[in-house]
Amino acid sequence: AQTVTQSQPEMSVQEAETVTLSCTYDTSENNYYLFWYKQPPSRQMILVIRQEAYKQQNATENRFSVNFQKAAKSFSLKISDSQLGDTAMYFCACNQGAQKLVFGQGTRLTINP
């Protein structure tokens, strides 16, 4: 069975700091996608960044980047120059054989002014 684990239930940093959210996963598939989703308070979940497992280059989207370590099955999210609007729940997810997304438990990130 596929599992996704986020070991940091909560994190808090000051505005403009850099923060890294951790995620590990387990899958028997050779090819898969990994995702980070953001869920602001009382708002819908939106995609932050995705990584194709067969690509070695880490994905980057503006202030968001990932550190993908395939052998270690690790997929961390780095947020640079954090902003107040980054305050949200962040979920790591993995798709299994182009079927369903499996989510981690989430990390509640608070950016303090």
Added chain:
Amino acid sequence: DTGVSQDPRHKITKRGQNVTFRCDPISEHNRLYWYRQTLGQGPEFLTYFQNEAQLEKSRLLSDRFSAERPKGSFSTLEIQRTEQGDSAMYLCASASLVGMNTEAFFGQGTRLTVV
């Protein structure tokens, strides 16, 4: 608005009543997913459709739960004889399967409270 739409946004029901939720996916998406999310937790997979075919159901989906997607367009999720443990946010997501990329777009959810 061309995003995923869910109706109703909130539902309060008495224990034992039946409820039905609707999800309208992004029109060109052939995949549709239902998830359940409790406070402070990640979404738990319930079921998904490829067009009108229901391809997988989670063991979380008891006999009281049923989902349909007639004609491969909108979907409904029905819960019969609701229990207090059914209280949660029910999320719908849709995706257009391109290779392995199943980037899912989520609706705002239906929050169910069973009293």
